[in-house]
Amino acid sequence: MTFQSLGLSRAVLDALAHKNYDTPTPIQLQSIPPLLEGRDLLGIAQTGTGKTAAFMLPSIDRLVKANIRRKPMRCRMLVLAPTRELASQIADSARAYAKYTKLNVATVFGGTPIARNRRDTAAGVDILVATPGRLMDLIEQRCMSLADLEILVLDEADQMLDLGFIHTLRKIVAMLPVDRQSLFFSATMPRDIKELADKFLTDPAEVRVTPVSSTAERVEQYVTFINQAEKQALLTLFFQKNDVERALVFTRTKHGADRVVKLLATNGIAANAIHGNKSQPQREKALAAFRAGTVKILVATDIAARGIDVPGVSHVLNFELPNVAEQYVHRIGRTARAGKDGIAYAFCADDERAYLRGIEKLTRQSIPVVPLPENFQAESERIRNSRVGPIPAERPDRPRQEQGPRRPRATHAAKPAGDARARPGGQQRRGGRPGGGGRGGPQRAGGQR
Known part of the structure; x- marks a missing residue:
């Protein structure tokens, strides 16, 4: 089937033609007809199945x-x-x-x-x-x-x-009008989410596409067993020995992502963290x-990686395995898109x-083991x-909400002469080193200077 056969308007079809889209994905085929009829929808689908077009195309037509x-300070459709990153991508x-x-x-x-x-x-916003x-x-x-919302989408x-x-x-x-269309998308359906869906969906059409236990068919998966302390050397060696188009490296923590980037940089390998x-x-x-x-390596946590839809990701490297199995499926789904092949490596400590x-239980497959490189x-x-x-010193992550309050900016007149923390125009440096003030300065709670 084509988009023309789904009953979409000429304006939407012209926009699809401009993007060279002609064949709908399974979730689009199943979702667009009931949404055009005004029905609520419960969709179980993981990232990369075409969800955004599935809910956005019929919603645009209905609006x-x-x-x-549109009225001031109100919206007609809320996603x-x-x-x-995901919000920006959807917009x-x-x-x-x-x-x-x-x-x-x-x-x-x-x-x-x-x-x-x-x-x-x-x-006002449409x-x-x-x-x-x-x-x-x-x-x-x-x-x-x-108060005037017509369509709600929870992605x-x-x-x-x-x-x-x-x-x-x-x-x-609780703030939404009763007379609205509601669309609900999730890769999994835990109890709390199911209860929430039941509260705002009325007789929804149900669509289930690409269950979370499935992994991209064109992704070659491998695992190497290695001590945690040796992972950085293995990662560095991988990038030194392999030609990588674009690689996503996943860590479990924010500090871990920063540390990987810094240690790669000490060996002349450019990477960014998100x-x-x-x-x-x-x-x-x-x-x-x-x-x-321009930078071929992006080191990310699972939270930040939701919404990263970059074509041409050739490799996904699990520097640390996720403690939630479903996250592994989302991670490796970032490669092997648009008909291309992809490779996923996992570094597994004891x-x-x-x-x-x-x-392996979730995906119902055994991941091939690759031994450590020779020598x-x-x-x-x-x-x-x-x-x-130099090797950066390791510091524990600290959630942002635990940091102490920022000190109000000092005025120009209040700055003592020779204060090492003073800045032109009365500005102060923020986000200092944890646990310490300026050189010789007093400590403050939360490490703020």
Whole structure:
């Protein structure tokens, strides 16, 4: 079947033709007809199955057909996403699909100035893509109302649960009008998510595509058993010996991602990290360099990786195995897209063997074991001796909410002469070294200077 056979409008079909899309994916085939009829939808599908077009194409048609004028500080369609990257990606797709309509699209998420969010939504929005936390900020400041919402989409609901958004989602659902269309997508269906779905879906059509236990058919998977302390040397050796188009490296923690990047850099290998402690400009810059191929290695945590849809990822390396087996499926699904082949390697330490067993049980396949390279110990010693910079000291991760309050900026007049922390214009350095002030300066709670 083609998109023309699904009953979509000419404006949407022209936008699809502009992007050279002609054949719908299974989830699009199953979702678009009932959504055009106005039914609610419960979709079980993992990343990369074409979910965004599945809910955005019929929603654009319904919004255009309804021809309701947007009102100030209100939105007609709300898409909730767990991460900034996914929200940005959905918004980009919405703009492309609405190219030949008069619908406008806006995003609101953390890491951007809330004043800008207020300006972007002040005159009203047809399609608003948001993360739950920033949306609640706008609602509590009385800068956004959901009273006239026509369509609600909840994407990656299981990931929102993992991020602790469940209470915020319940608050948002309580603000919604009864007369609306609701769409719910999740890769898995834990009890809390199922209960939430039951609260805001009415007689939904159900679509199940690509169960989470399946892995990309064109991905070659391998695992190497190795001590945790030797993983960095193995990773460095891998990039020195292999020609990589683009590689995603996954760690379990934010600090782990930063440490991998720093240690690769000491051996002359360029990489960027993306995780929750990075500012929005830093995340966007890292993704742009990865997409452009100027930096071929991106080190990410699972949270930040949701929404990364970059073509041409040739390798996925699990520097650390995820402790949730489903995350492994999401990770390796970042490669072997658009008909291309891909390779996924896992580095498995002794304390991760239980995670590996869980992954193999979920995927119902045994991952082939690749031994350590020949002369690995000698190569590892060579890598340690060839470092071009110091090894960064390891520091434990500390959640952002545990950091102490920032000290108010000092005025120019209040700065004592010779203060090592003083900055031109009365500004102060932020985010100092944990546990210490400036050179010779006093300590402050949370490490803020």
